Amino acid sequence: MPMITVEWLEGRTQVQKTQLAEALTNAFVDIAKVSKDQVWIVFRDVKRSDWAMAGKLVSEQ
Numbered sequence: 001m002p003m004i005t006v007e008w009l010e011g012r013t014q015v016q017k018t019q020l021a022e023a024l025t026n027a028f029v030d031i032a033k034v035s036k037d038q039v040w041i042v043f044r045d046v047k048r049s050d051w052a053m054a055g056k057l058v059s060e061q
Contacts, residue, residue: 001038002028009058010045017043 004024025039048059 001040002032002034004028004039004041005044006041007044007046009051010047012043012045 021041025036028034028039029036051058
């Protein structure tokens with residue numbers, strides 16, 4: 001069973017999450033030949049103050 005974890009900065013809408021979940025699921029069904037009910041997706045919304053790039057917090061950029 002595929003487990004997909006999406007870590008991204010918070011602020012995406014439920015509609016965006018729904019659309020991405022559908023697209024990722026369909027890709028696994030088409031490419032990996034698994035059934036839809038086998039695809040699990042977890043969205044981890046990270047605060048800008050908890051994410052750093054290039055040595056700086058994203059919230060400070």
